[in-house]
Structure formats: C-alpha cells, structure tokens
Amino acid sequence: MVDEKERLPREVVAMRVAKELPDGGFVNLGIGIPTLVSNFIPDGSVVFYHSESGVLNCGPLAEEDEQDIDLINAGGQFLQMVPGMAFFSTVDGFAMIRGGHVDVTVLGAHQVSATGDLANWMLPERGVGNIGGAMDLAAGAKQVIVAMEHTDRQNNAKIVQDCTYPITGKGCVSLIVTDLAVMQPTPEGLVLKEVAPGWTVEEVQELTAANLIAASDLKEYEL
C-alpha cells in the first residue's frame, strides 16, 4: 500500500531545501519544516536570515538562561545576539520583502497548485485564518520554495490541479520539496524532477492530485 510506505523524514526535506539557498543570500524561513532548513546549510556557505520581527542576520536560538525579551524571531522564539545583526521596524521589514530584497522564502502550505498557486493561510472549515506576513512574502520574495509533507494526515493530496482553499499568492511557487518528491510548477504543468529513494513515479502520482510531467532528467532525491 502506497499509503503506508515509508517517507523521508522532515530533516531530509529540510536538507534538500538547504541546497537551494544561494550562498550569501537573504532568506526568510516560515514555521514548521522551513525552520529546520537553517540546520543544514552546506559547509562553506553563508545565509543571512531575515525575520519580520525586525531582525536581519538572525543567529541561533538563545539558551533558556540567556533569553532577551527584545530579541525574537518571527515565531516568537528568543535569539542569540550575533555580530552583524541589524534591527529595523516593520515598515522596513516589509519593504525588504515587498521590494524584492529577500532572495528566497521557504514556506509551508495547505495546498499548492500545478501552476504554483499557494494556499497556506486558511482552512475553509474554520471560517477564519491568520494571514500574517505570508501573502507579502509570496508576492515579494524573489523565489518562493514550499517545504511540506506530500499529503495531509488523512493522506489527502496537498498538491492539486487548482487550489480549493483561499489562496495566498497566484503562480508564486517556484519549487515544491516534499517527503516524496521535488517538483517545479510551470505554466505547462507540474514537472517532477526528483523522487524519494524506493518510490516510483506512479506511486508519487497516486498521492498527487495534479498531473505530474516527468522531467527528462528525472532523478533520485539528491542531497
């Protein structure tokens, strides 16, 4: 059964995403798997983290006994002070995002469509959601990468032909990295670029509600 077959751990998904980050680039990480990406920056590479809490060049999280109430990331976690940090107001924080100064954002998602529409702010059955800064990141970052589980907990497809949930941004996603595959939304449809070890294209397709176009150079998940 495809449903019960073992998938890649979250850390491996994060490791795969980390390979995409440009050396010396400015990066904004969302909550969930995206947060883990910072643990897997390749040796010799440097990435500068932007947080809409008003901090540039965020370093590691602070130990419990050295938490500074005025040094937090976008998730409200306490940060260590590191050399080269800069503080700014929310106006500047979103100018950095909207103005195209942030090179990559890595976000989670409820749904992503074959053409790169992103839905990640609201589950319709709740009737309300928290948009936060996701919409600005989707519209403004130079590159939007989605890192997520391939299906939801009930094994419903999260990768769909058209989003049925309220969308965060249209055609904004340039790469989807899941615990089963790496995919690239294009105007022609969803191109399957890499597949997790032990999985076939047909098995991944079975858990995907959009038609997958196998890339000519389709390969195994590459770390």
Next chain:
Amino acid sequence: MPQGKLYDSPQAALADVQDGSTILVAGFAGHGVAERLLVALLEGGSKDLTLVYRDGPYASLGSGPLPAIENLVSNGQVAKIISPIPFSPGSGGAIEESWQAGWLDIEIVPQGVLVERLRAGGAGIGGVFLPTAVGTRFGADKEKRSFLQGEAVLELPLKADYSLIKVAAADTLGNAIYDGSGRNWAPVMAMAARITVAEAGLIVEPGELDPEAIISPGIFVNRLVASD
C-alpha cells in the same frame, strides 16, 4: 510653555479616550507591548473601540497583548479588530467567541499591507498600490492598476485616534529609542495616530540621548508614561 508630555500614570495619559476611538497597539509576538497602557485602557472603560494590532496568539510567552486584548473584548469595549493575526483559530477565548457570536467585527489585513496603510496614514499619502493582494480575496473588490512591475491593488490609508507604544527610552520631548525587535510596529503606529502615548523603560532629560540614534522623533510622540 505648553504642557509637558510627561504623565503621572497610564490612567491619566488615557483619560480622554472617547467611545468609538480607533487605537493602534504596537507589539510583535507579545514583545514591545505597552502593557500598563493596555491595563489603563481596560480600567478607563471606553466602548465601541476599534483595535489595530499585529498579533494576539502568543499569550504563552508571558504577558503578551492577548490577555489584555481578550480582557478588553470580554469587557464589552471592542467593536472591531483590524489585524493580520487577530486570534488563534480554534483556541477559544473572548475574541473568537465574540466574533462567532457576531458582535465583534474582524478585518483581516495582510501584515505588509497593514503596515503600508498605516505609513500612508501617518505620512499624508492618499493611498498606495501594492502587489500583495493581487489574485486573492483581499484584492477582490479593490481598484487595480498595472505598472511596469505588474498588477497592484489600491490600499487606503489608515489613521487612528491613539497609538499605544513601548519604547526603551525617551527624553521628555518624546524623542525615543527602542531595544532590538521591541521596535516592530511602534515607529509607524506613532506616526499614524493623532495622539501617541509611549510607555518608556527610561525617561531622561533632553540631551541625554544621541540625536543620531533617535528612531521616533518627538513630533510623533505626544505623551509619556514610565513603564514602572
């Protein structure tokens, strides 16, 4: 000499808040929040307030904005909330219950849109075209235009009667500085309100703060109270 900006208490600084006022509350994830001012707003009892804030759902971090805003809502003082993160869905609490009961109006605004609406309000700009809401429900009924960079949606300025901000230090003229990520929404909210009240960790005489380091010049800060 005009009356000084220094007030004896948060209650005194907010004594003239009228029913129906729009109030900006600075803070991010429970940090940089003017907690004493929020308590004073609760004690003052003004009603039909519109509150504008970034987030509420971080109460677990300590004395964040949520408990005070929850209290204002359960005290029947709030008619409307404008926020990108008004409450944590499914968490219960007064905001969610009042919204479900239909007597609390909630306007969700993307964070970067809200901040530019406030900036426009504070800077005398008639409106701003932003790409953020294009193709989403937030842009559905708004005027759109195409620019070299692509399509954008007209967002209107937002102004308020009061803003409640927290500053690390201010001189008695209202010139203020911040600590780290505690700055967040305070500078723009200070610009967008008719009366900005700052709760200051430290209040000093003019000349004691480096003019180069001032983030919110005193022209934006009308009243000062000490944070303890």
